[in-house]
Amino acid sequence: MTEEVPVNRTDLLVLVAVSLGGGFLIAWGTVSLELSPRFVNAVFVGAMMLAFFLFIPIMGVRLFIDDWKQDE
Numbered sequence: 537m538t539e540e541v542p543v544n545r546t547d548l549l550v551l552v553a554v555s556l557g558g559g560f561l562i563a564w565g566t567v568s569l570e571l572s573p574r575f576v577n578a579v580f581v582g583a584m585m586l587a588f589f590l591f592i593p594i595m596g597v598r599l600f601i602d603d604w605k606q607d608e
Contacts, residue, residue, distance in 0.1 A: 543595070551587055551594050558590075559583030 562582030567575050 544598070547594060547598055551591060554590060554594070555583040555587040558586040562586075 556579070559579045559582030562585075563575055563578035567578045569575065
């Protein structure tokens with residue numbers, strides 16, 4: 537299987553939005569909600585973790601939607 541999967545700009549925007557939103561929720565659950573360097577760091581750590589683990593599922597969903605649209 538040597539088929540390359542292109543990464544669209546939309547895929548990256550969805551990944552960034554989901555990762556930042558999830559990072560905020562993770563930080564909110566682990567650190568007190570206040571504008572501090574610790575909270576901002578927790579948001580970015582959570583966002584990076586989610587971006588790492590969600591890249592392949594988001595690409596898979598996009599490929600599934602593309603195949604579904606081509607079948608119709």
